[in-house]
Every structure is written in C-alpha cells, then in structure tokens.
Amino acid sequence: MAKKKSSNNDFIMTIEDDDQFSDNMEEDIEEQQEQPSKKSKKKQQQQPERDFDHQFTFAIDGGGTIGIAKPWDFTAARDMLKQRAVEHADIDDIISNKRKQVKKEKKMAKALEQAQADDDEQPDAVLDDEDDDVAADGFGGGAKDTVRKEEENEEEEDSDDDTESEDDGQDDMVRGGQESDDDVEETEEERQRKEAYFAPEAENETQEHQTFTTMNVSRPILKGLSNMGFIKPTDIQSRTIPIALLGKDICGGAATGSGKTAAFVIPILERLLYRPRQTASTRVLILCPTRELAAQVHSVASKLGTFTDITFCLCVGGLSVKKQEADLKLKPDVVVATPGRLIDHLRNSMGFGLDSCEILVMDEADRMLEDGFADELGEVIKACPSSRQTMLFSATMTDNVDQLIRMSLRNPVRLFIDKTNQAASRLVQEFVRVRANREGDRSSILLALCRKVFKHNTIIFFQSKAAAHQMKILFGLVGLNAGELHGNLTQEQRLASLEQFRDGQIDYLLATDLAARGLDIKGIDTVINYNMPTQFAQYLHRVGRTARAGRNGRSVTLVGEQDRKMLKMAIKSAEKSQVKNRLLRPETVQKYRAKIDSLSTQIKEVLQEEKEERALRMAEMELKKSENMLEHSQEIYSRPARTWFQTETEKKAAQQEKKPEQFKKKKDASNPNEVHGRYDGLSRKKRRRLQAMDEDEDMEKDARKQVLAAKRHKKSTKPRKIKA
Numbered sequence: 021m022a023k024k025k026s027s028n029n030d031f032i033m034t035i036e037d038d039d040q041f042s043d044n045m046e047e048d049i050e051e052q053q054e055q056p057s058k059k060s061k062k063k064q065q066q067q068p069e070r071d072f073d074h075q076f077t078f079a080i081d082g083g084g085t086i087g088i089a090k091p092w093d094f095t096a097a098r099d100m101l102k103q104r105a106v107e108h109a110d111i112d113d114i115i116s117n118k119r120k121q122v123k124k125e126k127k128m129a130k131a132l133e134q135a136q137a138d139d140d141e142q143p144d145a146v147l148d149d150e151d152d153d154v155a156a157d158g159f160g161g162g163a164k165d166t167v168r169k170e171e172e173n174e175e176e177e178d179s180d181d182d183t184e185s186e187d188d189g190q191d192d193m194v195r196g197g198q199e200s201d202d203d204v205e206e207t208e209e210e211r212q213r214k215e216a217y218f219a220p221e222a223e224n225e226t227q228e229h230q231t232f233t234t235m236n237v238s239r240p241i242l243k244g245l246s247n248m249g250f251i252k253p254t255d256i257q258s259r260t261i262p263i264a265l266l267g268k269d270i271c272g273g274a275a276t277g278s279g280k281t282a283a284f285v286i287p288i289l290e291r292l293l294y295r296p297r298q299t300a301s302t303r304v305l306i307l308c309p310t311r312e313l314a315a316q317v318h319s320v321a322s323k324l325g326t327f328t329d330i331t332f333c334l335c336v337g338g339l340s341v342k343k344q345e346a347d348l349k350l351k352p353d354v355v356v357a358t359p360g361r362l363i364d365h366l367r368n369s370m371g372f373g374l375d376s377c378e379i380l381v382m383d384e385a386d387r388m389l390e391d392g393f394a395d396e397l398g399e400v401i402k403a404c405p406s407s408r409q410t411m412l413f414s415a416t417m418t419d420n421v422d423q424l425i426r427m428s429l430r431n432p433v434r435l436f437i438d439k440t441n442q443a444a445s446r447l448v449q450e451f452v453r454v455r456a457n458r459e460g461d462r463s464s465i466l467l468a469l470c471r472k473v474f475k476h477n478t479i480i481f482f483q484s485k486a487a488a489h490q491m492k493i494l495f496g497l498v499g500l501n502a503g504e505l506h507g508n509l510t511q512e513q514r515l516a517s518l519e520q521f522r523d524g525q526i527d528y529l530l531a532t533d534l535a536a537r538g539l540d541i542k543g544i545d546t547v548i549n550y551n552m553p554t555q556f557a558q559y560l561h562r563v564g565r566t567a568r569a570g571r572n573g574r575s576v577t578l579v580g581e582q583d584r585k586m587l588k589m590a591i592k593s594a595e596k597s598q599v600k601n602r603l604l605r606p607e608t609v610q611k612y613r614a615k616i617d618s619l620s621t622q623i624k625e626v627l628q629e630e631k632e633e634r635a636l637r638m639a640e641m642e643l644k645k646s647e648n649m650l651e652h653s654q655e656i657y658s659r660p661a662r663t664w665f666q667t668e669t670e671k672k673a674a675q676q677e678k679k680p681e682q683f684k685k686k687k688d689a690s691n692p693n694e695v696h697g698r699y700d701g702l703s704r705k706k707r708r709r710l711q712a713m714d715e716d717e718d719m720e721k722d723a724r725k726q727v728l729a730a731k732r733h734k735k736s737t738k739p740r741k742i743k744a
C-alpha cells in the first residue's frame with residue numbers, strides 16, 4: 021500500500037517558474053491524498069479520544085494547540101432567526117426525486133438491453149454511483165503514450181456541456197473590473213509618507229511572550245482561553261495584545277488562520293474588565309464584512325468572555341431586527357455587526373448610539389475599505405467619538421496611507437507578521453490547467469476530482485451564485501453530498517449549510533466569495549477554486565479556509581489561460597516545494613463530460629421545478645402578507661417609518677460615481693427624455709419587494725374603499741328619521 025502511494029506521488033510535480041504547464045505534459049489524476057472512507061470516518065468520530073488532535077504540531081507561523089471546546093457556533097444567530105412564513109419543498113427533495121427517476125430509467129434501460137441479449141453493448145452510464153470504472157480507467161497509471169495519441173486526434177472543443185454561466189456577477193462579494201494586485205514598487209515619497217503616518221518602528225517591538233500569563237491577562241480571561249484550548253499565544257497574538265492593551269491604534273496583518281480574532285478580542289475583554297459599572301454603555305464595536313463572519317466572531321468573543329460579566333450583541337442583516345433592538349436597549353458592552361444593519365439601528369433604533377464607543381475593530385479591514393462598504397464605513401466612523409482606539413486586521417492588510425486616512429487612525433502601530441500576502445505555510449497549492457479551447461471541461465474536471473480524490477471536507481468556490489447552484493444540482497444527481505452557501509439563500513439556509521458542513525453531514529460546501537474571508541471551519545482539508553479569482557488577495561483568503569492554526573491543507577485551483585498572471589503571483593509567493601501541478605487524463609475528463617451531458621435534461625428539469633416551486637411560494641407569501649396587512653393595518657401604519665442610510669439605488673449610484681469613466685453606465689443619448697421608473701436600477705429582490713409592498717398598499721386602499729362603500733350603502737338603506 022505504502023509502495024503504491026509513493027508511486028502515485030510521481031504524478032504530482034512541483035511547478036518550476038519556467039516550466040508551468042508545458043504543452044506535452046502527460047495527464048493523469050493523482051490518488052495519493054486518498055481520504056478516509058465515510059465508514060472509517062464515522063468510526064473515528066465515535067472514538068472517545070476524538071477531542072485530541074493528532075495532527076497538531078506547532079507551526080512556525082504561529083499555530084498553537086487546537087481548542088477542546090467547539091470553537092464557535094451560531095447560537096446567537098439562531099435565536100434571532102425570523103419566523104419562516106411558508107414551508108416549502110426543498111431543492112434537495114427535488115434533486116432526490118429526480119435522481120430516483122433517473123435511476124429507475126437506467127434500470128429499465130438495462131433490463132431492456134438484457135432482454136435483447138446484446139452482450140457486447142455497454143449500457144449508457146447515466147448515473148454510476150459506485151464508479152468502479154473510474155479506478156479501473158487508469159487514475160495514477162502511466163498514460164503517456166495514450167495521451168500523446170489522443171492529443172494528436174484531439175477534436176475541436178465542444179462547449180455545449182458548459183452549463184456554468186459565470187456571468188451573472190451578482191455576488192455580494194464578487195467584484196469585477198478591478199485591477200488584480202501586482203507587485204508595486206514603493207516610491208521614496210510613499211515610504212516617507214508611511215514613516216510619518218505610522219508609529220515609529222520601535223513601538224512595534226514587544227517582549228516575546230510564550231504564554232498568556234506573562235502578558236498581564238487577568239484570570240477570568242485566562243480561564244476562557246484555557247477553556248478554548250489556547251495555551252500558547254500565536255505570533256500575531258503575542259505581538260498585538262501588549263500594544264492593544266496600551267490603547268494604541270493598530271494596523272495588523274498575519275496569514276489566514278493565524279489567530280487574529282483572539283488577538284483583538286483578548287485585549288478588548290481585558291480592557292472591559294476595568295470599565296466603570298455604574299451605567300451600562302456600548303464601549304466596543306467590531307465590524308465584519310459578512311453576517312456569518314460576524315456571527316463567528318461574536319461566538320468566539322462570547323466564549324472567551326465566558327468567565328467575565330461582559331455582555332455581547334450580534335447585529336447583522338437577515339436576522340430579526342426586533343430582537344436586536346431589544347438587545348441593544350440593554351446597552352451591551354460589545355456589539356459585533358455588519359455595517360448595513362448597524363447603520364439601520366443607528367438610524368432607527370431608539371436610544372442606540374455609538375457616543376460611548378471606546379474601541380472600534382474592523383476585521384477583514386482591507387475588504388471594508390473597498391467600494392461598496394466605504395460610504396457606510398464613513399457613516400459609522402462619524403458616529404464614533406474621535407478619541408476611540410481603532411484596530412484593523414486582515415491577512416491581506418493594506419498599509420496604503422490614502423486608504424487608512426479614511427479610518428482616521430491616530431499614529432497606528434504597524435504589526436505585520438512575516439511577509440504579508442502569503443498563504444499559510446502548511447498549505448500545498450495545486451493547479452490544474454484548463455486549456456483555452458477546453459474551458460467547457462471545468463465541470464468534468466471538478467467532478468472527477470471530487471469523485472476520486474477529494475471525498476470529504478472540501479469547500480469549492482465559484483464565481484457566481486448561479487454556478488454554485490447548478491453544481492449543487494449536478495452533485496446531487498450524481499450522488500455527491502453537497503450544500504451551498506451564497507447570497508441567494510435565506511439566512512436560515514446559509515446557517516444550516518455551514519453547520520451541516522462543520523458537523524460533517526455534507527462533504528462539499530459549494531460557495532461564492534461570501535465564504536472566502538474569515539470563516540474558521542475546523543477540519544476543512546481541501547479548497548477547490550473552480551475559477552481563479554480576479555484578485556490575488558481573494559485567492560489568499562479562499563485558500564486560507566484550510567491549513568489553519570498549524571494544520572496541513574491543500575488547495576486545488578483550475579487555471580485557465582487568462583489566469584496566468586495570477587498563477588505566477590501564487591507561485592512566486594509560495595515555497596517551491598508547496599506548489600504542485602495536478603494532471604488529469606483526457607479520457608477521464610471526457611468520461612465525466614459524457615456523464616454530465618447525459619444529465620443535462622435532468623438539470624434543466626430540476627431548475628424548472630424549482631422555479632415553479634418558488635413562484636408558488638412567492639404567491640403564498642404575498643397572500644399571507646396581504647392577509648396580515650388587512651388584519652393589522654392600523655398597527656402597521658402607526659409604526660414610525662424606518663429611514664435608510666442609502667437606498668439600493670443610491671448605493672449603486674454612489675458606486676457608479678466612483679467608477680473610472682470607461683466603466684460608467686452611459687445614459688441613452690438618443691433619448692434625452694429618458695424617464696426613470698419607480699423600479700429602475702433596483703436589484704430583482706428589491707424590485708420584487710417594492711412591487712409587493714405597492715400591491716399590498718393597493719389592496720389595502722381597495723379594502724378601505726370597500727369598507728367605506730359598505731358603510732355608505734348601509735347608511736343609504738337606513739330609514740330616515742321622521743322629523744318632528
């Protein structure tokens with residue numbers, strides 16, 4: 021067995037800078053990373069010593085021991101979930117029914133063939149769950165000659181199986197049209213500006229701390245740390261905590277999974293232990309770019325603060341505003357929020373403000389400084405006192421003075437651990453070449469990788485919500501256990517997917533960049549990039565979902581011709597021995613393409629059924645809403661109207677304004693009288709909501725008219741009083 025493994029290793033090769041993807045490379049698929057079967061995995065989970073992490077070793081990049089307690093959960097978020105109005109058939113039900121149907125058809129076809137006694141004919145492999153033939157068809161076998169022959173006969177690309185429409189570009193976090201990060205030489209002028217802006221280098225230096233005890237951390241927090249299994253501080257923690265305790269502004273950068281969350285949470289808790297307790301007030305605000313990340317940070321902070329009297333509140337979109345309003349009224353010490361919902365509360369929740377905010381933290385700060393968040397951030401900063409302490413953190417932290425000035429930092433201390441813009445040291449980065457004329461093979465490559473090599477604990481990133489969803493259907497139809505995570509799901513579905521993935525109930529999480537930053541899911545072995553992201557920082561965050569806290573991990577990226585620049589950056593920033601080229605045999609890819617082609621009708625049918633189901637659900641929801649409006653109209657209309665910082669249209673207009681001239685949407689010059697409709701420029705979701713509200717209002721008016729008409733009618737039929 022061991023021998024076999026070592027021979028397979030030969031097929032994974034280190035990419036040299038000058039030999040990337042040479043054209044005559046043989047193609048095969050590597051099996052060395054055989055993952056444990058589900059059965060043995062389950063068995064392992066049942067063993068009492070599961071709490072011990074046998075993989076653990078101290079890493080140079082600051083990994084420590086892994087906590088015994090579950091590091092985080094969605095308890096707070098789940099408590100705030102809104103009631104779902106109407107139950108509906110799940111996409112999993114639709115896929116499962118379709119799968120049963122396909123299996124039945126396949127069985128019938130087989131029976132028919134047998135009846136015809138056509139022994140030589142191979143049955144069409146529509147669904148092949150066991151997939152034994154994949155193993156037999158030469159994964160890992162020497163395929164040099166065959167490949168060469170095949171390459172000579174290579175047919176013209178047929179991209180008809182390319183079901184992945186990557187062009188909707190609607191993702192919350194997917195941004196187009198931006199320049200990819202590049203090595204930009206720092207000018208002397210910029211260097212001098214930085215010198216003047218940041219605190220002197222001498223202030224960055226702190227004594228080396230081997231334990232938390234030497235850092236003046238109080239007992240209740242030490243207890244919280246030990247409860248989480250944190251014994252030794254990671255590098256970013258031992259550098260940050262002493263400086264943050266002094267109240268200085270910090271601009272911190274360290275690799276993904278190196279413990280930045282605790283690096284800012286510990287000094288916050290420590291400082292809060294000494295707060296005056298006469299009157300409650302919100303003293304700390306932690307901002308995160310996504311709801312799930314905020315929920316995670318909230319959970320980690322609450323767990324670290326278990327043995328203190330510090331109170332926490334989670335304020336993110338998608339969860340009940342009312343519950344959050346009630347929590348904010350109690351003036352929690354720490355608020356963890358996403359910017360949009362926080363501003364909503366600042367504007368509309370009576371009595372909530374940030375006047376007493378003493379510490380502002382921005383997790384994934386470089387993301388928050390980008391367009392889309394910048395205006396909201398300005399609004400939040402305006403609401404905080406200027407005397408506050410500000411701390412910014414990210415694995416791809418910028419030290420660009422122009423960007424940081426917007427945060428009104430005061431002489432921040434720059435704490436960058438090792439080289440920034442580098443992946444975790446224990447990450448093996450693999451790349452699979454997708455030739456220019458074979459872009460349509462991406463799905464087949466992915467399916468081959470997942471069926472044969474990466475069988476569990478794998479997160480797969482897609483460029484669009486539609487692509488992630490279509491892959492979910494395809495995975496379901498071939499019997500792969502997958503969940504999705506993107507902005508088209510309800511908050512409840514988003515939380516459920518993450519929990520199922522965390523608990524090993526699903527093997528694959530099909531996600532957009534919504535899950536790229538900050539999420540810390542223990543045990544992710546592999547990250548697959550279906551597409552190379554357009555920004556290098558984004559690549560680092562995605563692959564950073566694995567190889568965390570001193571663990572090993574692997575990323576596999578499908579690289580097209582257009583991604584050469586990004587590939588070069590990845591290779592340049594990594595240790596040579598950590599970069600590999602993964603090869604797949606063309607016949608394997610072809611086999612999976614045939615499989616996908618054979619399922620194209622079923623995929624369309626599932627999508628159609630889902631569409632019909634959604635339409636039905638919408639109709640039911642609207643009916644329910646109208647009933648509610650009629651029943652509770654007085655109460656609804658008596659509520660004070662909520663105000664918004666920016667409507668979706670204003671937000672878009674602001675973004676448009678900031679775009680370079682060539683990317684701006686042009687007005688139709690031939691039509692000077694162009695008039696904007698009420699729903700113009702709104703997202704589909706907003707438009708539907710607005711339309712529904714308008715319809716509700718119309719119905720309400722109609723109902724009122726009817727009541728008035730009935731009253732008038734009653735009055736007119738009353739016998740008139742007889743005058744005396």
Ligand SMILES: Nc1ncnc2c1ncn2[C@@H]1O[C@H](COP(=O)(O)OP(=O)(O)OP(=O)(O)O)[C@@H](O)[C@H]1O
Pocket residue numbers: 083084085086087091249250251252253254257274275276277278279280281282414415537538539540564565568569
């Ligand atoms: N001192 C420590 N000892 C052991 N484990 C730790 C320690 N500090 C943090 N960890 C663990 O390391 C993992 C990564 O931590 P965290 O999520 O804070 O990383 P991060 O640097 O914020 O990553 P990202 O850049 O992806 O957001 C978590 O599972 C956390 O529990």
